[in-house]
Amino acid sequence: MSARSLARATFRGFLRASRVLDEQLSRTQASQASEVFTEREHEELTEILPRVFERLKGRTVADVAREEYRAASASEEHLSDRLDAALRALRTLRMRLERMRVMAPSPCSDATTRGVRVRVKASLVPAQTAPVMERYVYAYEVEIENENEEAVQVVSRRWRVVDEDGNAEEIEGSGVVGEQPTLAKGEKFSYTSATVLKRIRGSMSGTYVCVSQETKEVFEAEIAPFALTPPRFTKEDAAADSEDDEDDDIAALTRESAPL
Structure with a gap:
């Protein structure tokens, strides 16, 4: 050429x-x-x-x-x-x-499979994150809701974690946070867990294996992809922080000036 x-x-x-x-x-x-x-x-x-x-x-x-x-x-x-x-x-x-x-666009996800609704919200944990050690900790809050007429038990989980370099990890285990919750119609089960990345961004997705308690049918409830990404710091955030600092200064001055 x-x-x-x-x-x-x-x-x-x-x-x-x-x-x-x-x-x-x-x-x-x-x-x-x-x-x-x-x-x-x-x-x-x-x-x-x-x-x-x-x-x-x-x-x-x-x-x-x-x-x-x-x-x-x-x-x-x-x-x-x-x-x-x-x-x-x-x-x-x-x-x-x-x-x-292939990365999820939002730190939140919401998916319903066979009447089992799974909502997730992830956020960076600054106190446990150490960039110099290539350690980025993300907490994620999960809510599982049964919208079926019959009870459903969550018996196992499967996660896929991918960082921004394309490195993927598959994680499987029994239950969730040590439990295998059985949810009647309209009941919810919530828990918080965390994952650690070597890169600052990534995404997660997965499935829960569920069992219908009447029919004993086994199926997988989707955990839709969600992003693991640091929060964006906008000009509005900066202005709010500035106002908070000013309020703190005024409060401190008021305390110091007040009679004992």
Whole structure:
């Protein structure tokens, strides 16, 4: 393939990847591209194109690609080096997009199977999280509700945990938190558990094996995928924190100024 043809092909690849990335950013509610890449991917892309994430602020991958492809090359060797760098960057970008595609978009999920409703909500546990040790702890709250006419027993569980690097772990066990609850119509069973990741983001999904108490029929109730992701810190959060700090200062001043 000629250099011109390769340049055209990689440029089109970046345009397609840019559209997919925008879709994934919207799906996962991430505010900018830099939020979705791992530390290693940051380093790889910055080595290929210095300041790339600064240039992406408020802009798309397509915008940066157009600038790069419009810039002239000093020589054939320079052009070859740039095309090689483009291929490396496109490979990293496509890999990240593929991993994002299978990640759950929300830390909450809700699914009903054969009348068994399973709701989950996950959140990061900062007090037990240690990034320098590659330890990210997520707690998840589960509520299992029986909407059937007959009682249902939850006898076992199966979880699948995937981190943002695509590493997957399968976990199976009897019951839930040491119990095999039997739920009559309308009854709920709630519990909280936790999982540990080596990366800051991931997702979980799974099934509960249930047994209908009258028919003895065995079936699997879906635990719909949910995201393991740190909370987003918005400008509104910052303003609220600032107001809280101001309230604390006023309260402290009032206490110190009050007569004993």
